[in-house]
Amino acid sequence: MSVLVLHRNPLAAFPYRQWLNGDAPGLDGHAPYPGDLVVLAARDKIESAGExxxxxxxxxFTHLELFDTLDDDRVPARALALAEKYRITHVVAHHEADVALAARLRERLGLDGAWSADIMPFRDKALMKRLARGAGVEVAPHTVPGTAEQARAFAARHGFPVVLKDRAGYNSIGLSIIADQDELEQRLARAYRDGARDDLLVEAFVPGRMCHVDGLVVDGRTVAAWPSQYQYDLASFGTDPGPRVDLTLDVDDPLTPRLLLLIERTLAALKPEGSRLRTHAFHAEVFHTPDDRLVLCEIAARSGGAKIREVFEVLFGIQLAVQVTRAEAGLPLPALEGAVDERGRLRPRCMSGQVLTMKRPGLVRSLPAAPDEEWVKGFWLFAEEGQVIAPASGSADFLTAAVGSAPTRLACERALRALGARIVTQTQIVPLPGNGYGTPVRPAAPDGRTEAS
Structure with a gap:
């Protein structure tokens, strides 16, 4: 038994050997993992977190190999060579950009776990929406515009704003909300300057608040899942200087059962009988419109970014990354303990949420002190005073992050908003002329962990 990990995150928050040994919250004991552990990691993600x-x-690890980025064209061949050298039996990948390669490796080597056809409905947004719509799940009008003229025709039919995104994108990178014809023409000129393409998706803008549902599926059955609601727009990461609050929904919120049911229908549509995707985390985003409709935006077969994994741990006492790592490594998961509902799912122990601030360019003059309130379950800094930092490159490029808990959503929201206001007040970044970004430094956290999601 041996494991290959494709790792596109900082390393400190992912102690894979401990997780495989069973040395983590929610696991039953410490049994040393007997096999090899081979890790291919992204240098840029480690350095950007200051590690x-x-x-x-x-x-x-048995073997660690660093690449400047896991987008390096050499990574697939090197991963295959290492898999053959170490007789790899299981492949693990937590990042959206790596799940397809992990699936191809399993398929090439004949290993257990999801193969390419199992992953594709979660990576190809056009296929995803077609399958979901076929199951009666509402999605936004959309098309795959092969040419600029097809994108213009879609905008003419549906009006502005329209949304242009990568068909296999993530973290809002490359996503544009286009307000008018002039902006559309500018975007199309860049997008189609080399001719026709089939890797973009254009869709009608859906008004309303974005909700997300996060959960864990074990052997084909959802054992824990819960909805939350972003109190901000994901695509505004480059212009939003204030606190970005994300909150779980109360048990008695009318949206809670509706969202959970919608995602169950979506998962069933994307995983037909015979799918090899049996145990996995998921992160789904759903619009709640002003006229009370639920419209699926997209769903991924991996845990959410930001501090969603930590929020989930506050809710249920289990860490999604730990569970998925062990499952993809072919190891047993501990018995899920705690109060369950009538469907056998874990009930949340409290409400939770997170408050985030985004990086913005300039010299960091001051940063907030770590809060010491008991309700704050984690706090992270991703810069240091005296550092010159670049602007946020995606919706997961944070300056600060905090996770809290409270008995109700309202209490959690009040506490997180107050903390967010304090963080903003205590943060000072001075804009500098030019583009001189400094060397990343180590983020600080009260519990010693660092992470960029």
Missing amino acids: RLPDDTDHD
Whole structure:
């Protein structure tokens, strides 16, 4: 038994060997993992979080190999070579950009777990929407515009604003909300300057608040899931200087059962009988419109970004990344304990949420102190005073992050908004001329962990 990990995150928050050993919250004991652990990691993600690059003396992997980025064209061949050398039996990938490669490797090697056809409905937004709509789940009008003229025709039919995004995108990177014809023409000139393409999606803008549902499926059955609601627009990461609050929904919120049911129907539509995708986390985003409709935006077969994994742990006492790592490594999961509902799912122990601020360019003059209130379950800084930082490159490029808990959503919201206001007040970033961004530094966290989602 041996595991290959494709890792596109900082390393400190992912102690894979401990997780495989069973040494993590919610696991039953410590049984040393007997096999090899081979990790291919992204240097850019480690450095952007301020972590020191590991050498051979400060990691517990059988083999660690760093690439400048996991988008390097050499990664697939190197992963296959290492898989053959170490006789890899399981492949693990937590990042949206790596699940397809992990699936191809499993398929090529004949390994357990999801193969390409199982992952594709969660990676190809056009296929995803077609399958969901076929199951009666509402999605926004959309098309795959092969040419600029097809995109213009769609906008003429549906009006502005329209949304243009990568068909297999993530973290809002490359997403544009286009307000008018002039802006559309500018975007199309860039997008189609090399001719026709089939990797973009254009869809009608859906008004309303974005909700998300996060959960864990074990052997084909959802064992824990809960909805939350963003109190901000994901696509505004480059212009939003204020606190971005995300809150779980109360048990008695009318939206809660509707969202959970919608996602069950979606999962069933995207995983037909015979799917090899049996145990996995999921992160789904759903619009709640002003006229009370639920419209699926998209769903991923992996845990959510930001601090969603930590929020989930506050809710249920289990960490999604730990569970998925062990499942994809072929290891048993501990018995899920705690109060369950009539469908056998875990009930949340409290409400939770997160408050985030985004990086913006300039010299960091001051940053907030770590809060010491008991209700704050985690706090992270992703910069240091005196550092020159670049603007946020995506919706997961944070300056600060905090996770809290409270008995109700309202109490949690009040506390998080007050904390967010304090964080903004205590943060000072001075714009600088030019584009001189500094060397990343180590983020600080009260519990010693660092992470960028």
